[in-house]
Amino acid sequence: MNTFLKTLSVAALAGLTLTSVAKAEVSEHFIIHELAxxxxxxxxLIRDFIAMDDEWSLNGDFEMMGGAAVGMKICFNSMRGYVGAxxxxxxxxxxxxxxxxxxxxxxxxLSMLDVGYITTxxxxxxxxxxxxxxxxxYAEMLSNVLGVE
Known part of the structure; x- marks a missing residue:
């Protein structure tokens, strides 16, 4: 019985630990918005916007989690010169x-890395x-295209 209680306690503690890992705090490098x-x-919407605006480029677009999520890599083209410099x-x-x-x-x-991560x-x-x-x-584009503030 004592071994059973110890095993049960360890399993419960492991479950609590896994739950807290899944709910980890979001760092200041992430911008998170609820979407409609x-x-x-x-x-x-982002793809269509970029296709119509020469100030932006779509550098990558891929499904994740069996299509349940979408990842995108986009560039505000004016940023390129600063990075190269x-x-x-x-x-x-x-x-x-x-x-x-x-x-x-x-x-x-929407989860986006704040562009300030590059200076970090x-x-x-x-x-x-x-x-x-x-x-x-980026803030203006996300506001205009997705209606987030």
Missing amino acids: QTPQEAAT AGLHNLALMPCGNIAFYEENGQSY LSPHPSLEEGVALARPA
């Missing part, structure tokens, strides 16, 4: 728009300037 659209609809090794940071659309508990979400990885004045230019451009 499904993940697939939101991705289509900081040293060509920084090109590995491109594109600076890393987005995921997913659903959780019946609610659709590679502090440089040119990158700071680029981030200052790109951050409001």
Whole structure:
């Protein structure tokens, strides 16, 4: 009986630990928005916007989790020059728009890395300037296209 209680206690503790890992805190490098659209609809809206606007590029578009989520890599094209000016090794940071659309508990979400992550990885004045230019451009695009603030 004592062994059974110990095993049960260990299993319960493991379950609590796994639950807390699944609900990890989101760092300041992520921008999260609830969406009115499904993940697939939101991705289509972004694709359509980029196809009509020369200031943006779609660098990657892929399904994840068996099609339940969509990942996108987009670039605010004006950002490219700032990244190159900081040293060509920084090109590995491109594109600076890393987005995921997913659903959780019946609610659709957008998760995007804040473009400021690149200055965390590679502090440089040119990158700071680029981030200052790109951050409001991404915010405006997401607001206009997906209706998020």
